[in-house]
Amino acid sequence: MSLSNPFNILGVAETADDAAIKKAYLQKVREHPPERSPERFQAIRAAYEAIKTRRDRLSYRLFEHETPDPARLVASALQIGVRRRPTEQQLRQWLNNRLTGQK
Amino acid sequence: MRKSSSSPRLDALPTPELIARGQDLLSAHNYKDAIDVYKLLLKREPQPEAGWRESLATAYLERARQLAHKAMYREAAVLWENIPTICGQAPHPEGCVEWLLQSNQYAKAMRVYAQYQYTSALAGAGELETQLAALALAGQKDILQLLPQETPLRRQLATAQAALRAYGKGESESAVREHLQNIPIRSPYRDLRQALSALLKLDTDPVEAAKLVERIATTSPYHGLAEIIRACAAPEPAPELMALDAAQRELAAHLLGLDARQLKLLKDWAKLGTPPDDKALFGFIISNLTVLDQEQARRACLALLSVYPRGQPIYTQRFGPLPAFEAQRLQALYAEREHQDHRALRHWQACVDELIKERHNLDHRLMAALILRHMAELAKHGDFGWGQDPEPAHYLEKSLEFDSEDRETYLKLIAFYKDGHYEKEYHQWVERAVKQFPEDPQVLMAAVATATARKAYKKAAGFAVRVLELDPINTKARTVLINSHLAHARKQMLAGKYPLAEKELNSAGQWERENARSGIIEINRGLLAFKQRQRELMQKWFQEGLRLAGSPVLGWLRLAVEAYRLKLEPVTFQRDLGLGDPRKFTVHRAELMTLIQWVNTYREESFADIGSLLEDLEKPLKKALREISHQDDWISICECLHEAPHYELLEYAATQALEQHPGRPLFIYYQIYGRAEGDAEEIRDRDYDRLETALETADETDDQRSAMRIKRFLSQGGPPIPFRRSGGGPRSLPIPVLPPNMRAEMEEIRRELERLPPMLRGPMLERMLDGLPEDDDFPPEVQRALMKALILGDSRLQEILDSDEEDDDDDDDDDDDFPPPRRGRSRPGRRRK
Numbered sequence: 001m002s003l004s005n006p007f008n009i010l011g012v013a014e015t016a017d018d019a020a021i022k023k024a025y026l027q028k029v030r031e032h033p034p035e036r037s038p039e040r041f042q043a044i045r046a047a048y049e050a051i052k053t054r055r056d057r058l059s060y061r062l063f064e065h066e067t068p069d070p071a072r073l074v075a076s077a078l079q080i081g082v083r084r085r086p087t088e089q090q091l092r093q094w095l096n097n098r099l100t101g102q103k
Numbered sequence: 104m105r106k107s108s109s110s111p112r113l114d115a116l117p118t119p120e121l122i123a124r125g126q127d128l129l130s131a132h133n134y135k136d137a138i139d140v141y142k143l144l145l146k147r148e149p150q151p152e153a154g155w156r157e158s159l160a161t162a163y164l165e166r167a168r169q170l171a172h173k174a175m176y177r178e179a180a181v182l183w184e185n186i187p188t189i190c191g192q193a194p195h196p197e198g199c200v201e202w203l204l205q206s207n208q209y210a211k212a213m214r215v216y217a218q219y220q221y222t223s224a225l226a227g228a229g230e231l232e233t234q235l236a237a238l239a240l241a242g243q244k245d246i247l248q249l250l251p252q253e254t255p256l257r258r259q260l261a262t263a264q265a266a267l268r269a270y271g272k273g274e275s276e277s278a279v280r281e282h283l284q285n286i287p288i289r290s291p292y293r294d295l296r297q298a299l300s301a302l303l304k305l306d307t308d309p310v311e312a313a314k315l316v317e318r319i320a321t322t323s324p325y326h327g328l329a330e331i332i333r334a335c336a337a338p339e340p341a342p343e344l345m346a347l348d349a350a351q352r353e354l355a356a357h358l359l360g361l362d363a364r365q366l367k368l369l370k371d372w373a374k375l376g377t378p379p380d381d382k383a384l385f386g387f388i389i390s391n392l393t394v395l396d397q398e399q400a401r402r403a404c405l406a407l408l409s410v411y412p413r414g415q416p417i418y419t420q421r422f423g424p425l426p427a428f429e430a431q432r433l434q435a436l437y438a439e440r441e442h443q444d445h446r447a448l449r450h451w452q453a454c455v456d457e458l459i460k461e462r463h464n465l466d467h468r469l470m471a472a473l474i475l476r477h478m479a480e481l482a483k484h485g486d487f488g489w490g491q492d493p494e495p496a497h498y499l500e501k502s503l504e505f506d507s508e509d510r511e512t513y514l515k516l517i518a519f520y521k522d523g524h525y526e527k528e529y530h531q532w533v534e535r536a537v538k539q540f541p542e543d544p545q546v547l548m549a550a551v552a553t554a555t556a557r558k559a560y561k562k563a564a565g566f567a568v569r570v571l572e573l574d575p576i577n578t579k580a581r582t583v584l585i586n587s588h589l590a591h592a593r594k595q596m597l598a599g600k601y602p603l604a605e606k607e608l609n610s611a612g613q614w615e616r617e618n619a620r621s622g623i624i625e626i627n628r629g630l631l632a633f634k635q636r637q638r639e640l641m642q643k644w645f646q647e648g649l650r651l652a653g654s655p656v657l658g659w660l661r662l663a664v665e666a667y668r669l670k671l672e673p674v675t676f677q678r679d680l681g682l683g684d685p686r687k688f689t690v691h692r693a694e695l696m697t698l699i700q701w702v703n704t705y706r707e708e709s710f711a712d713i714g715s716l717l718e719d720l721e722k723p724l725k726k727a728l729r730e731i732s733h734q735d736d737w738i739s740i741c742e743c744l745h746e747a748p749h750y751e752l753l754e755y756a757a758t759q760a761l762e763q764h765p766g767r768p769l770f771i772y773y774q775i776y777g778r779a780e781g782d783a784e785e786i787r788d789r790d791y792d793r794l795e796t797a798l799e800t801a802d803e804t805d806d807q808r809s810a811m812r813i814k815r816f817l818s819q820g821g822p823p824i825p826f827r828r829s830g831g832g833p834r835s836l837p838i839p840v841l842p843p844n845m846r847a848e849m850e851e852i853r854r855e856l857e858r859l860p861p862m863l864r865g866p867m868l869e870r871m872l873d874g875l876p877e878d879d880d881f882p883p884e885v886q887r888a889l890m891k892a893l894i895l896g897d898s899r900l901q902e903i904l905d906s907d908e909e910d911d912d913d914d915d916d917d918d919d920d921f922p923p924p925r926r927g928r929s930r931p932g933r934r935r936k
Contacts, residue, residue: 005619007110010361035780054466054469055469058466058469058473058663060722061470061474062470062474062477063436065406065409066406067406068388068402068406068407070372070375070379070387070388072399073388073395073399073400073403074341074368074369075339075340075341076396076498077365077368077391077394077396078340078359078361078368083306083335083358084357084358084360085273086271087271087272088267088271090271090354090357091270091271092240092241092242093241094328094350094354095240095241095324095328096238096241096242097238098327098328098350099204099234099238099241099324100207100243102188
């Protein structure tokens with residue numbers, strides 16, 4: 001079964017223990033109560049159930065097939081670099097291409 | 104074609120009719136044909152004052168709009184250009200300018216713009232001017248040369264260019280702002296002002312930057328730039344960047360300071376499908392390894408190996424070899440995904456073997472236990488072919504060696520042995536569970552059930568009291584307590600100790616809730632009165648008991664059961680109760696379903712005569728079955744009759760159910776099971792074929808319950824004995840799944856052998872085995888043993904395999920196997936009506 005990473009959903013490290021996971025779960029539930037964001041709550045609840053105990057966490061590690069999220073991989077790869085201004089020429093060229101249909 | 108065929112007809116029309124035709128076509132929005140008509144009129148009456156000329160102008164304008172809607176801007180502009188010559192007017196010139204710009208005819212566009220600039224038609228053409236301003240700013244020469252004098256377009260161009268230059272040169276925010284302030288709010292360059300202000304804010308206040316570009320309309324030439332700014336301002340820019348086109352993404356990458364590798368990453372990501380294919384995703388990660396977080400990438404690739412095992416050599420090359428445990432785990436997961444359950448079990452077993460090399464590691468022990476439990480599930484639900492099911496209970500028991508505190512495993516084992524009618528193991532596991540979890544109501548309830556089944560009522564009551572202490576609303580425990588006192592009361596009545604019996608009945612009454620009285624205590628009080636020859640009292644209690652039972656049929660059943668338990672014939676009381684002949688009862692659906700529930704309870708309480716009691720009710724029950732329409736009801740009824748058992752009613756009910764749910768494998772099974780009276784030997788040939796077809800259907804539709812039932816029945820009816828007892832050695836290797844027709848072939852060979860004289864059977868079998876082709880999966884001696892077992896019958900398979908493991912030279916005894924035991928002999932747990 002493919003599952004979104006419950007550790008990411010709860011915002012805890014994979015080494016977190018029962019208490020840390022419960023604390024993070026309660027915090028998330030407070031942030032996303034079922035009456036306000038039912039779908040998010042369901043996801044949080046499912047994530048908690050998946051890694052609540054040590055056995056659950058080991059079971060998740062053994063049997064769950066987690067499809068890697070390319071967005072997450074890309075996001076972490078993009079968190080570097082210094083913002084740069086485009087030159088006047090770049091902006092004019094970009095605008096020209098845009099308006100004349102040259103992509 | 105249409106034109107040439109219609110022209111002569113149009114030509115023949117008189118002018119007034121032609122004008123009318125043109126008007127009709129115009130009204131029908133058929134501008135193309137309307138133009139043809141008006142062009143004909145133009146030939147006939149070229150004088151400029153003709154009234155229809157305006158209609159022709161309208162037809163041209165609307166047709167031009169139609170073409171522009173199809174992105175045929177050049178053609179649209181050409182059509183529009185006809186209008187001024189026809190009627191001397193130029194309606195909506197901004198449309199023509201727009202189409203000319205769209206078709207990159209800038210000089211022409213500027214000429215039309217300049218020509219009609221001051222007409223009222225261009226009032227409110229702000230969007231057009233914004234576009235012209237953007238083109239001028241982008242450096243389009245034709246636009247720059249023909250910008251009309253004394254217009255904001257011309258006047259504010261230099262200011263806009265200066266602002267752009269200052270930003271591009273990297274001048275300070277304040278310096279750029281100074282230029283921007285000179286661009287008025289109603290300027291055709293106002294969107295540039297917004298975009299540059301937002302770009303300036305991108306570093307310091309991205310939220311404000313995103314807000315600033317909100318004012319840029321979607322039709323603005325700067326809208327694409329606004330999208331870039333929004334993506335760059337997002338806290339998580341990656342997904343936003345994906346929504347941009349390639350050119351936008353490139354500029355955004357520049358703004359974000361991304362390097363070529365990161366830009367390639369974005370490009371590759373954009374090419375991935377949604378959701379991405381496993382192989383493509385693996386390739387994406389590997390080809391962008393230099394830019395990705397190494398650990399994240401490694402884990403992602405590792406996760407993908409379970410669905411894309413071909414990536415393993417690349418994985419090894421990039422991240423090093425997989426640990427043995429991990430390699431086995433991935434192969435097991437892949438085998439499961441491919442529904443190769445035997446292979447999956449083998450790899451999981453290898454995982455366990457790897458883990459327990461480090462027994463001192465708690466995580467390793469827990470993982471080994473979890474894997475074994477997973478294997479039990481796999482063994483229970485997997486597809487292993489005829490008679491080759493592996494050993495769920497063995498895996499569960501083994502898992503407790505590594506993790507003895509898993510209550511669920513105890514409960515599963517208890518349920519497994521209970522369902523399989525392995526009484527000894529069932530009771531043993533209940534005892535172990537109670538020892539391990541003395542305060543657990545669910546475990547204690549299992550203990551209650553096993554004590555009750557052993558008629559250890561006092562023990563059962565003790566457990567039930569404990570359950571009620573822990574869980575005061577547990578109705579099952581309460582019922583057990585009441586039943587325990589009732590059982591004692593019966594014992595005392597049978598022994599003639601009536602005061603003690605009354606005391607027990609009073610105790611039973613104390614546990615009964617006022618709002619949940621069933622009448623059973625009252626009926627027993629009536630029976631006690633009968634024993635004491637107190638006729639009036641007896642009648643009073645019976646009446647009360649029947650009233651509480653809820654209906655005559657339920658009251659009768661309750662009385663009959665209680666009477667049988669006291670070795671009395673129910674017919675003795677029928678007259679006193681005024682119930683009449685039970686065969687003439689009318690039973691409705693609700694009563695029938697309650698009766699089914701009670702029969703199940705009596706069966707659980709090991710009341711042996713329930714089948715014969717149902718015989719008295721056959722007629723009314725058959726009638727009541729006609730009221731059933733819900734599939735779940737049919738399943739409950741058939742299951743009850745299957746277990747009771749009452750074969751005739753079962754066959755009848757299943758036949759009725761099949762009329763409503765034709766072809767449902769479970770009902771076919773119940774029907775044939777009832778017809779054959781639960782004896783596989785009695786299955787008719789035609790029914791055998793039907794059962795095999797039903798089994799195929801059940802397998803195809805993933806109806807595991809029916810498939811399991813049919814398999815059990817066909818492979819001799821009783822509970823499966825697919826596993827070694829606890830304390831046995833490690834399980835043998837899984838046996839490969841047989842092709843579906845193999846069993847029939849084996850049967851055929853066996854029948855052929857049975858036709859031979861006994862002395863020839865053994866040698867003939869040996870010759871056949873000698874002629875077996877080589878098999879890559881098994882050594883020859885194992886292959887021989889397997890084949891022999893298959894020919895001799897499924898029930899001999901495990902035995903022969905085991906003996907093969909222990910003693911390979913055991914072939915001398917082969918002749919003793921003939922004639923092999925027929926299906927259905929010496930089966931455990933077999934019941935006959």
